[in-house]
Amino acid sequence: MAKGDVIIKTFTVTGTSGSYVTGDVIGAEISVSGCVSATGGSARIFHVSATDDSDVMGACDLMFAVSTASPAADSTAFAPSDANNKLYKGTIELPGWVDVGGARRIEWNGVVGVYSTTTTLFLTTVARATIGTLAASALVIDVWLMQDQ
Numbered sequence: 001m002a003k004g005d006v007i008i009k010t011f012t013v014t015g016t017s018g019s020y021v022t023g024d025v026i027g028a029e030i031s032v033s034g035c036v037s038a039t040g041g042s043a044r045i046f047h048v049s050a051t052d053d054s055d056v057m058g059a060c061d062l063m064f065a066v067s068t069a070s071p072a073a074d075s076t077a078f079a080p081s082d083a084n085n086k087l088y089k090g091t092i093e094l095p096g097w098v099d100v101g102g103a104r105r106i107e108w109n110g111v112v113g114v115y116s117t118t119t120t121l122f123l124t125t126v127a128r129a130t131i132g133t134l135a136a137s138a139l140v141i142d143v144w145l146m147q148d149q
Contacts, residue, residue, distance in 0.1 A: 002037070003149050009035050011123050011141045015134030016074050019056075020127040025072045026060065026134070027125060035114075035121040037147045042115040047144035048092055048108040056132030057097045057104045057139065064090040064114055065122040078126045087122075090114050095128070114145075 013027040020026055036043045048062065063071075063078075065087040072078055080088070090112035097104040114121060123141070 003147055005037070005147045007034070007145050007147070009121075009143050009145065011143065012137050013125050013134070013139040013141065014137050015139070018075065018133050020075055020131040022127055022129060023077050024075050024127045025078050025124060026127055026131065026139070027074055029065075029068060029071055030123045031068065031120050032123070033120045035143075035145055036116040036119045037149065039118055040116075041119070042113060042148040043145040044148060045090060045092065045112040045114060045143055045145055046109065048094070048141060050094065050106050050139065050141040052097065052104040052134070052139050053102070054133070054135040054138040055099065055103050056134060057106075058127070058129035058131045059093075059095045059097075060128055060131070061126045062092040062094065062141065063088050063124040063126060064092075064112070065124070066114070066116045066118070068122055069124065071124045078124065093128070113148075
């Protein structure tokens with residue numbers, strides 16, 4: 001990958017423990033390799049597209065880390081240690097999901113810079129509202145990244 005190249009990475013969130021309340025981690029931390037072109041490189045997230053086939057999603061935050069940050073388990077309060085909190089390099093708020101029949105969708109456009117010591121990004125999804133039970137693999141998040149180098 002070269003500077004300016006755009007890649008799309010898919011993160012699939014699987015909830016396992018029923019409904020969620022504000023501040024709960026949704027599913028487990030997810031790692032996806034190849035998000036940054038080179039170790040020690042950087043990329044900019046400029047678009048996110050997410051679909052919830054369970055039709056239950058509400059406001060949530062996407063927390064991007066450069067190493068495993070060991071967040072809380074599924075359906076428990078997000079409370080990283082001070083050391084792990086420093087691993088989070090970008091947060092995207094997804095407040096207004098649109099009901100599109102039997103699913104919900106949301107789009108986000110902006111810029112979040114992410115520097116990584118590896119080529120992998122780690123995603124933790126945190127509820128910012130009460131959210132119902134997610135079906136297995138129902139929440140799919142596509143992240144568009146532009147390479148900085």
